[in-house]
Amino acid sequence: MTIDRTIASDDAANTPVAGSATKARMVGGIPVAWQRTAFFIAVVIAIALPFLVKNFTIFQLTTVMIYAIAILGLNLLTGYNGQFSLGHSTFIAIGAYTTAILMEFAGLSFYGTLPIAATICFAFGFLFGLPALRLESIYLALATFALAVATPQVLKLSPFEHWTGGVQGLLVFKPEAPFGLPLNSDQWMYFVTLAIGLGLAVCAVNLVNSRSGRAIKAIRDNPIAARAMGINISLYKTTTFGISAAYAGIAGSLSAVVVQFVAPDSFTFVLAIGLFVGLVVGGVGSITGALFGGLFLVFVPNIAEEVSKGLAGAVYGVILLLVIYLMPAGAVGLIRTAAMKLATRRR
Amino acid sequence: MDLFIHQVLAGLATGGIYACMALAIVMIYQAIHHLNFAQGEMAMFSTFIAWQLIEWGVPYWGAFFLTIVVSFIGGVVIERTVFKPLHNAPILAHIVAFIALFAIFNSVAGFIWDFTIKSFPTPFGQESLFGSGLMGAHDAGMIGVTLVLLVLLFLFFRNTRVGLSMRAAASNPDSARLVGVRVGWMIALGWGMAAAIGAVAGMMIAPVVFLEPNMMLAILIYGFAGAVVGGLTSPGGAVIGGFAVGIIENLAGTFIPVVGSELKLAIALALIVTVLMFKPTGLFGARIVTRV
Amino acid sequence: MSDPLLKVTGLQGWYGRIQALYGLDFEVPDKGVVTLLGANGAGKTTTLRALSGMIQTAGEISFAGQSIAGKVTEDIVRLGIAHVPEGRGTFTAMTVEENLQLGAMTRSDTRAIAEDIERAYAYFPRLAERRGQQAGTLSGGEQQMLAISRALMLRPRLMLLDEPSFGLAPLIVEELFAILVDLKEKEGLSMLVVEQNAALALEIADEAYLIETGRLVMSGPAQQIGSDENVRRAYLGY
Ligand SMILES: Nc1ncnc2c1ncn2[C@@H]1O[C@H](COP(=O)(O)OP(=O)(O)OP(=O)(O)O)[C@@H](O)[C@H]1O
Ligand SMILES: [Mg+2]
Numbered sequence: 035m036t037i038d039r040t041i042a043s044d045d046a047a048n049t050p051v052a053g054s055a056t057k058a059r060m061v062g063g064i065p066v067a068w069q070r071t072a073f074f075i076a077v078v079i080a081i082a083l084p085f086l087v088k089n090f091t092i093f094q095l096t097t098v099m100i101y102a103i104a105i106l107g108l109n110l111l112t113g114y115n116g117q118f119s120l121g122h123s124t125f126i127a128i129g130a131y132t133t134a135i136l137m138e139f140a141g142l143s144f145y146g147t148l149p150i151a152a153t154i155c156f157a158f159g160f161l162f163g164l165p166a167l168r169l170e171s172i173y174l175a176l177a178t179f180a181l182a183v184a185t186p187q188v189l190k191l192s193p194f195e196h197w198t199g200g201v202q203g204l205l206v207f208k209p210e211a212p213f214g215l216p217l218n219s220d221q222w223m224y225f226v227t228l229a230i231g232l233g234l235a236v237c238a239v240n241l242v243n244s245r246s247g248r249a250i251k252a253i254r255d256n257p258i259a260a261r262a263m264g265i266n267i268s269l270y271k272t273t274t275f276g277i278s279a280a281y282a283g284i285a286g287s288l289s290a291v292v293v294q295f296v297a298p299d300s301f302t303f304v305l306a307i308g309l310f311v312g313l314v315v316g317g318v319g320s321i322t323g324a325l326f327g328g329l330f331l332v333f334v335p336n337i338a339e340e341v342s343k344g345l346a347g348a349v350y351g352v353i354l355l356l357v358i359y360l361m362p363a364g365a366v367g368l369i370r371t372a373a374m375k376l377a378t379r380r381r
Numbered sequence: 382m383d384l385f386i387h388q389v390l391a392g393l394a395t396g397g398i399y400a401c402m403a404l405a406i407v408m409i410y411q412a413i414h415h416l417n418f419a420q421g422e423m424a425m426f427s428t429f430i431a432w433q434l435i436e437w438g439v440p441y442w443g444a445f446f447l448t449i450v451v452s453f454i455g456g457v458v459i460e461r462t463v464f465k466p467l468h469n470a471p472i473l474a475h476i477v478a479f480i481a482l483f484a485i486f487n488s489v490a491g492f493i494w495d496f497t498i499k500s501f502p503t504p505f506g507q508e509s510l511f512g513s514g515l516m517g518a519h520d521a522g523m524i525g526v527t528l529v530l531l532v533l534l535f536l537f538f539r540n541t542r543v544g545l546s547m548r549a550a551a552s553n554p555d556s557a558r559l560v561g562v563r564v565g566w567m568i569a570l571g572w573g574m575a576a577a578i579g580a581v582a583g584m585m586i587a588p589v590v591f592l593e594p595n596m597m598l599a600i601l602i603y604g605f606a607g608a609v610v611g612g613l614t615s616p617g618g619a620v621i622g623g624f625a626v627g628i629i630e631n632l633a634g635t636f637i638p639v640v641g642s643e644l645k646l647a648i649a650l651a652l653i654v655t656v657l658m659f660k661p662t663g664l665f666g667a668r669i670v671t672r673v
Numbered sequence: 674m675s676d677p678l679l680k681v682t683g684l685q686g687w688y689g690r691i692q693a694l695y696g697l698d699f700e701v702p703d704k705g706v707v708t709l710l711g712a713n714g715a716g717k718t719t720t721l722r723a724l725s726g727m728i729q730t731a732g733e734i735s736f737a738g739q740s741i742a743g744k745v746t747e748d749i750v751r752l753g754i755a756h757v758p759e760g761r762g763t764f765t766a767m768t769v770e771e772n773l774q775l776g777a778m779t780r781s782d783t784r785a786i787a788e789d790i791e792r793a794y795a796y797f798p799r800l801a802e803r804r805g806q807q808a809g810t811l812s813g814g815e816q817q818m819l820a821i822s823r824a825l826m827l828r829p830r831l832m833l834l835d836e837p838s839f840g841l842a843p844l845i846v847e848e849l850f851a852i853l854v855d856l857k858e859k860e861g862l863s864m865l866v867v868e869q870n871a872a873l874a875l876e877i878a879d880e881a882y883l884i885e886t887g888r889l890v891m892s893g894p895a896q897q898i899g900s901d902e903n904v905r906r907a908y909l910g911y
Contacts (some may be wrong), residue, residue, distance in 0.1 A: 112473075167482045168658045172416050175476075178611055179434060184647030307480055314477045347488025354481035358474045359466060542778065549764055549775050556762035559725065560823065561750035561779035614766075 064373045075206045078283055080228055084221045092220045096292050099227045102328035105312045106321065107281025112310075113319035114242055115274040116254030116261020117163075118171060122309050123176030124185045125155045125270055125279040127301035128285025131189070134204040134296040135197055144209050144291050148230075151287040152280045163272030182303035189298035203297025206290045223292050230288065234281060238321050241277070249272055282309075315357055317364025326365035330357075390629045393576055394520035398589060398625020401527045401582035402597075402604030403611065408534070408578050410613045411551055412496070412571020413464075420579055421601030423598075425594060426486045427452040427580035428587045429494050432501055445584060449577045456576025460569040461537035468565075488581035490594040523585040530581060531620050538616075547571055551585040589626050599646065606653045611665050618665025626653070674879050676738060678703040678831055679724075683732035686716075686723040686887075693719045694887040700880075701831065704861040706889045708878035708895065710871050716887040717867040721833045724865075725749055737830065751779050755829035755873045759836060761820040765809025769800055772808050772819055773860065777827025786826070793822035796852055810843045813840040813907075816851070818853035825856075831863045832856075846870070850877055 081167050084092045104126055111117050132151040137140045142150075153256050162181070169177055189198050199202070211222035244298055249270055254259040311326025338349040361368040405424065409417045417423075427448055434444035459482070467478060471480070505522030536543040549557040550567035557564050590596050603626050611622025633648040656664065677700035686694035694716050702705045709717050712769050723730045726746045734742045750756075755776075764772050773793060777786045786803045794801035797818040803811060808819060818839060824832055837853070854877055856862045868874035875881055878895040883904070891904065898904055 054450075163660050165654060168661060170652075171614070173609060173657050173661065176605055177650075177657065178603075179648070180650030180654060184650060189646050232522035247553075288552055300485070310473075311477055311480060314473045318471070344492045345488055348492070349488075351481040351483070351488070352456065355431070355463065355478060356471040358470065358477055358481075362470050362474060436709060483892050542774075545767075545771060545775060546778060548767065549778075552766050553762065553764050555727070556758065556764060557775070558727070558746040559750060559756045559762060560827070561747050562748050562775070 036361075045377075055138070064370065064377055068373065068377070077232075079268055084217075084224045089218065089220045092224050093292070096220070096224045096227050097289075098325070098332045099224075099231045100288050100292065100328070101312060102287035102324040102332045103227075103231050103234055103288070104282045105316060105327040106234060106311055106314050107278040107285070108309050109318065109320070109324060110238060110241070110250075110281065111274055112313060113280035114247070114254060115250045115271060116171055117166060117271060117275065118175040119178040120175050120280075120303070120306050120310055121181035121185075122282045123227040123301045123303060123305035124181045125159060126286035126289065126305065127185050127189065127296075127298075128158055128279075129283030130290040130296045130301070131198060131204075131286075132283070133287040133290045137206060138204055139197070144207075144287075148284065148287050149294040151283045152232035155283025155286075156276040156280040159282075160272050160276035162279070163275030165175075166275060167268055167271055179303060179306070182306040186298035186302050189301070190314075201298060203295060206296060208291050208294050223288075226313070227292070231285065234284065235321055235324075238281075242321070246270070247297050276342045311354065315361075315365030320364065320366040323364050323366040327329050330365075384635065385632075387633050390516050390627055392628030392631035393524070393624060394516045394627070396607075396621075396624035397524040397527060398437075398582075398586045398600060399518055399603040399607045399626050400620040400623025401523065401530075401585055402579075402600055403607035403619040404530060404534070404616055405575055405578040405582050406604050406608040407611075407613055407616050407619040409571060409575035410608070411616075412539075412547060412568055412575065414551060415472065415479075416605060416608075416613075416656060417575070418476065418479040419486060420575065420599030421451070421604070422483050422486035422490075422594075423456070423576055424579035424583035424586075425597045426490050427455075427576065427593075428501065428583035428592055428596075429490055431580070431584050431590055432499060432587075435502065441502060445504075448580050448584065452580035453573040453577040454572040457569045459576070461573035464572070468568075487594050494594070496594055498591040498593045499640065501592045503586070503588040519588055520540065523589075526581065526585055527569075527620060530578065531616055534578075534616050543567075543570070593647075602646070603627075604652075606650060608663075610653050610656050610661030610663055614662070615665040618663060621665065622663065676703075677701060678705075678737060679865070680722070680735045681732070683725055684720070684734065685731040686719050687729045688719075690886070693728075694723060694730075697882075697884065697887075697889050699882050699889065699892065701865050702879070703783055704857070705880065705881065706857050706864045706866065706878045707880045708866045708868060708871075708874040709882050709884060710868065710874065711884040714886075717884065718835055719866060719887070720884070721756060721835055721865070724833060725754065748824035753827065753830035754833065754869045755827040755831070756833040757820045757824045757835060757837065759839075761813075761816045763808045763816045763819060765807070767808055768805050769808050769811070769819060770804045772823055773826055776823035778826065782869065784869055789826055789828070793825060797822060814842065814845045817841060819851070821852075826873055829862065831865065834864060834866045836867055837870055838868060838873060846873065848857070872899070901909075 060142070081093060081253070087095075095250050104122060107125075108119060108122050111119055129151040130155050133144065133147040136147040136150060137144060147286050162178075166174055166177065188194075190201050192200070194200075206256075208223065209226075212217050217225070232334040242250070249260065249265045252263065252265060253267055253270055254357045257267060286301075289300075293300070309327075312331045315330045316321025316325065316327030334353055335346070335350055338346045338353065363371075402421070402424070406416065406420055406609070409415070411419060430451055430565040431444045431448040434447060435441065439447065451485030463478060463482065464475070465606030467474060500671040503519040503522070506518045509517050538548060546562045547567045547570060548560050549560070550564040551571070554564045557567075586600060587596065590600070604623065607620070607626045610625060613619070613622065630645045630648070679701040681700065682698050684694055684697040685692065688698065691790065697720060699707070700707075719728065722728045724734060724741075726741070726744050726749050730742060732742065733740065736749075736752055736754065739752070741752065741754075763776060767775070770790065773784070773790050777789065779822060780786055791903070794804070799815055800818055800822060804905050810814065811819060817839070819902040821837065824834075834853075838847060850873055853864065853866075857864065857877070866874050866878065875895045875898060881893065881895045882889060883891040883898070891898070
């Protein structure tokens with residue numbers, strides 16, 4: 035089984051629509067001006083929000099962005115490179131524990147741990163990418179899932195207990211805003227996450243549109259042809275795995291300080307499955323989709339709780355089914371179709 | 382050595398559970414070429430239906446067969462209502478639909494029957510075989526049922542027209558339509574059969590692990606592992622794979638220090654990944670040679 | 674003159690939103706052989722797919738006096754239209770014999786099915802030798818023979834053949850076409866043959882239709898089309 039590409043792929047966005055050159059510049063059937071405006075409005079809202087809502091909501095929004103970063107990483111791997119992962123919770127865990135342990139035992143500041151977490155996760159991802167080369171689709175899905183299942187158990191192991199805190203986990207200190215900025219720590223971490231998230235999104239966009247990005251996508255679409263074109267498949271696949279894991283690791287690192295706590299049971303396979311759901315719901319092969327995926331992961335379970343306490347899981351399941359019926363190409367697919375219709379009507 | 386043999390026996394007993402589940406997984410794989418993550422929850426739900434019937438006073442075997450029938454119909458209905466509309470959707474959407482089903486079954490079962498554990502009767506009795514306490518009559522009965530099921534399935538797929546049509550529909554739907562196979566119904570039938578086999582698995586497993594909405598989770602993972610190790614295209618391989626996983630799990634837990642019972646699952650899974658790296662289609666999976 | 678077995682009027686066909694056929698009219702007479710010729714991408718395969726209900730169509734298709742437009746593939750097959758698809762459509766994981774049995778899936782006369790399998794083996798002894806072999810391991814030519822045998826297992830009234838000579842050695846092609854002629858003459862089987870090898874197709878066909886980008890550009894008796902210098906040079910390239 036191969037991953038279908040008819041889904042909200044950004045590839046489509048890169049082919050200018052014929053005959054549109056004379057009018058406004060278009061990408062993917064949507065005027066670039068619209069996309070710019072939408073992005074600008076989104077950034078303005080994102081900056082204004084933490085001054086308008088409760089601290090708990092700020093915390094939730096920060097969590098949305100953290101999920102979005104991890105989903106973005108998963109998307110690079112699954113959406114653009116065609117490799118399954120049901121095990122990205124592992125890399126989140128590695129990132130989170132790296133930060134927690136370094137802050138606790140090495141006295142590093144959070145900001146100092148971030149690049150280390152990313153690097154360690156890249157290395158782990160790259161190494162895991164090596165056996166992954168020999169596994170295809172469902173087999174890879176199962177192997178990564180095994181990783182996700184094993185992770186909390188490894189974290190609980192007694193030989194590591196001194197470092198990991200065992201079942202109890204570790205408390206993590208949440209940084210305050212520096213330079214006397216008039217922000218509370220929730221607001222500060224929100225902005226830190228926003229800045230990192232935007233930076234990573236820009237990196238992702240540049241990556242997928244680069245030469246290497248084309249190679250990554252070519253491998254997904256047609257590995258045989260890609261090899262014939264002289265693309266080093268193994269190198270690209272393992273590197274993509276590493277980059278994807280690094281994204282997840284950064285998300286994990288952020289989550290450790292935002293939640294102020296790391297424990298094995300925060301990183302079960304349920305988290306990995308959640309990321310996968312976020313990926314599909316947001317839009318496979320779409321950078322902006324990650325944000326919608328994050329929103330879904332944070333808010334839909336709450337909504338389900340509110341509809342029915344006893345049957346929250348069932349409500350969640352039904353919502354999930356409705357989402358894939360109504361938006362088979364994810365939230366971004368839906369938005370893109372709507373915008374394209376609007377754009378054509380205006381012409 | 383004695384310990385080794387004991388652990389192998391005990392592994393066979395738990396392996397029987399996994400084999401049963403692996404068989405159900407391979408069945409649905411034959412029909413739809415996906416791994417159904419909700420398979421375990423469907424089996425759990427079926428088992429609750431059987432439990433309810435028995436509570437209402439239906440004799441064991443009556444409840445057993447009634448549950449199989451109900452599950453079969455349920456499987457067909459799920460395919461027709463949930464998955465038929467998705468048949469053109471990308472595979473990622475299918476996996477999400479499985480996750481949704483998982484959530485729904487788990488939650489509804491907890492809602493109706495709550496999360497306290499319930500004991501489930503065995504038709505084979507509880508006495509221990511070989512006087513060792515390692516394999517009981519129920520374990521042996523369960524292995525027997527799995528093997529009978531396997532033989533029946535083998536005959537069905539090999540020797541009946543419907544079985545042949547199902548295989549054709551799964552492997553090459555376009556060609557199957559061109560010879561007149563009603564592919565949509567074959568897929569629904571596959572779901573029905575998988576649900577029915579899952580029900581059998583659930584009813585065999587429940588006396589061992591106790592009945593509760595989360596009872597299938599770990600078993601499903603081991604079942605997947607067994608199915609994949611054995612080869613997803615081979616029901617017989619899946620059964621052997623299930624037994625192998627049970628034995629490996631037990632031996633690893635006993636003989637590898639540090640591991641203890643905590644890490645059994647992780648070790649078993651790591652071994653499986655290793656197997657896959659050397660035999661990507663599983664130990665007994667058919668390598669389909671295709672010429673262009 | 675009796676009614677044609679297959680009569681197609683204004684046939685249009687789509688792949689999703691892309692239109693590939695723009696209104697074709699043609700007929701296949703009862704017990705007749707018709708060939709559909711055209712360059713790569715002309716829409717030949719698409720036409721056969723449209724007839725079998727594998728793509729979305731508009732227009733009228735009547736088979737043996739009954740309209741089959743809009744019917745699903747499974748039902749069209751049951752009326753006696755067998756389709757040997759492009760790429761042969763082998764059930765690769767199954768044995769040769771199972772492939773043949775699948776061809777007779779719509780029939781229930783077990784005895785006659787067994788006889789037909791033997792008859793197929795008589796036509797193609799190479800298949801008989803390999804009856805227990807996994808079909809995916811057959812050579813390309815053997816798979817083509819299997820595809821045709823599988824189609825015959827339906828006991829069709831009309832057989833749609835998509836490039837039966839594709840990838841076969843010249844000698845095997847001759848053999849194959851001899852068998853097709855046999856089927857036509859001895860069993861009165863009607864055929865609609867799509868071929869790249871136009872010369873060969875024109876030899877066994879009664880009528881020929883030439884299509885270009887989903888439209889009919891010429892039609893006539895096969896002999897006449899084959900002997901027209903201009904047509905040959907412009908469309909058939911020999
Ligand atoms: N699955 C498909 N989706 C979209 N377009 C298709 C599809 N299959 C064929 N087409 C298009 O339909 C047109 C006709 O294709 P068709 O396969 O019928 O050609 P053909 O005449 O059989 O060519 P050939 O001799 O190469 O087999 C082509 O332009 C082709 O690109
Ligand atoms: Mg063709």
